[in-house]
Amino acid sequence: MTGVPTTRRPTGSFAVRAARTVRRRSVLSGAMIALTYTAAILAMVPLVLILGYLIVKGAGAISLDFFTQMPRPVGEPGGGMANAIVGTLILVGVASAIGLPVGIGAGLYLAEYRTSRLATLVRFLSDVLNGLPSIVMGIFAWQILVRPFGKFSAMAGGVALGAMMIPLVTRTTEEMVRTVPNTLREAALALGYPQWRVSLTIVLRTALAGIVTGALVAVARIAGETAPLLFTALGNNFWSTSLWEPIAALPLQIFTYANTPYDEWRTLAFGGALVLIAIILIISIVARLVTGRRHAGGGD
C-alpha cells in the first residue's frame, strides 16, 4: 500500500497514477488468491494419487480368500490375511479397553473442573503426549511388558496403542462435554439431581454422539499404526488370538510383504493396504456423519 501518492514523478495527473496503483494492487491480489487455489489443489493431489494407485494395484488381491485364508509360503499362489485382520481387531479392542475409559474420564474432569490448576496441567501434558512419536510408545510398552516376560505379546501391542489413544479421546471428550449448554445442567441441578448424576446421565448422554466420534477418530488413527507394534506385537505367521502370544496385524503384514522381492507377496501388501485404508476411511466418514448430524441439530 503506497498510501498518499508523492510528487516524485511529475508525469501524469493524480487520477491516472492513482488508477494505475489500484490496478497494480488488484492484479497482485488476484495473483495471490490464485496461488492459494493452486496450493489447495496441490495439497489434495497426494490423496488422489495414493488412493488411485492402491486401487489399481490392490483390487486384484481382494477376494473372499483374502479375508478367510492364512498367509501362504512364497511360490504358492493365493492365500490371505485372515490372521492379520483378526489380530488388528484384537489389538484395537485391547487399546480401546485402556484408552476409552481413561480418556473419557480425564476428558470429563477437564470439562467439569476446567479452571483448576490440575486441569490446566493435564490439558497441556495431554497435548504433549499426543505429539510423542508412536515409536517411543512402542519402546515404553516393550520395556514394561515384553522385556520382563521375555516374550512379545498382543497385550504389549494393545498397551502401546491404548497409551496413544488416551490423549486423543481426552481432548475430544472435553470439547464435546463443553458444548453441552449450562442451562441443561442447571435445570437438572434445580430438580435436585446430585452433580455426579447430572454429569453422568445428562451431560455425558447429551455429548455422547461427539464422544463416539472422538473414539472413532482415535480408533482410525491407531488401527494403522505400525512402528509401536514392531517392538510389541511383533507379528505372527500363524493363527493366534491369545493376548500373551505374538500376534499378526494388518499394518505389520503390509510392511513385511512390501519389503520382499516376491510379486505374490507384494500384491498382497497392496491388497492389505487397500483394506486397511478402506477401514480407516469408512470409520472417519462415519465419525464425520455422527458429528455432522449433531451440529446440524444442536447448533451453537
Place this chain on the structure above:
Amino acid sequence: MTDHAAPGAADERGTGSAPAIEGAAVGDRIYRGAITVFAICIPLLLLLIAIEVGIAAWPALREFGFGFLSSSTWDPVEGNFGAGPAIAGTLITSVIALLIATPLALGAAIFISEFAPAWLRTPVAFVMDLLAAIPSVVYGLWGIFVLVPILRTHIMPFLADTLGLGRFGLFSGPAYGNSVLAAGLILAVMVLPYITAVAREVLLAVPRSQREAALALGATRWEMISGAVLPYAKVGILGGVILGLGRALGETMAVTMVIGNRHDFTTSLFAPGYTMASLIANEFTEATKDIHLSALMAVGFVLFVITLIVNAIARWLVWRVSRGQGA
C-alpha cells in the same frame, strides 16, 4: 499439582448449595475422586514413559556419555555406538519436509478459511483430514513403488544434470532413489495436513472485525490477508509449523521404507541415510547384544526428549493465540 480440589465447576453456580441429601454429597465426592484419578493418569503416563525409556537407554548413555550425540561410529561387532548421523538425518529430512509443506499448507489454509466458496469449504477440509488419516505404512508403500522410482529415473537426473545442480554437493552422487530427499518429500506430504489443520483453526479464530476494518480502509482482498489477518495469526501458524516438525521428527515407517538406511554423515540429499526413528525400527530385530539394544533405546530417548521440547513449545504458541480469542 495436588490441589485439584480447586474452584470446582466454576460454571455451575449453586452446585454446593444442595447438600440437603447426605447421599448426594458422598456420591459427588466419589465421582470427583474417580475422574480426578483418570485425569492424573495422563501426567503419570508421561512420567512413566520418561522413566522406562530412560531405564532402557541408561546402559548406553552411561557407556558413551555426551559423545553419543555426535559420534558417527555404529559398530555392533565392537559394541561402539554414536547417534550423530541419525540425529543429523532426522533434522535434515524434517527441514526439507517443512520447507515444502509450509507454503502449501499456508496457501491451502488461507484458501479454506478465506476464499473457498461455502459449499467447497467443508469437502476440502475433509479431504485434508483424510490425508492425515492415511497410515504411515501406506505412505511408505506408495513411496517404495511410486515415489522412489520416479525420483531415480526422472527427478534426480533432472536436478543433477538438466539443471546442472550436480556440481553442488547437495545434489551430487549416484541416484539410487532411496535417499534423504525421498524421505524429506514423503514427510512433506505427511505433515502437510497437520500444519493445514492448525493454520486453518488459527485463521478462523481471527475476529471478523479485523477483516472488515482492513476492507473498509480500501485494502484489496490480499492486502486484507497480508496486512490484517496473517499478522494476527502468525504466532499460532508458527505453532502449527512446529507441531508439524514434531510429527516429522518422529515419523517412522514411511521414512524407514524410503531413506535407504545407511549410517553415515552425508552432504548429498541423494545419498541414503538414517533418521533416529528409522534406525531404531530397522535394527531392533537385529540387535542381539544388550549394548546394541540399549544404544537403540538411547536413540529413542534422545528422540523422546527432542519431541517433548518441540511439542511443548508448539502447544504453548498455539494456546497463546487461541486462548485470547476463545474461539
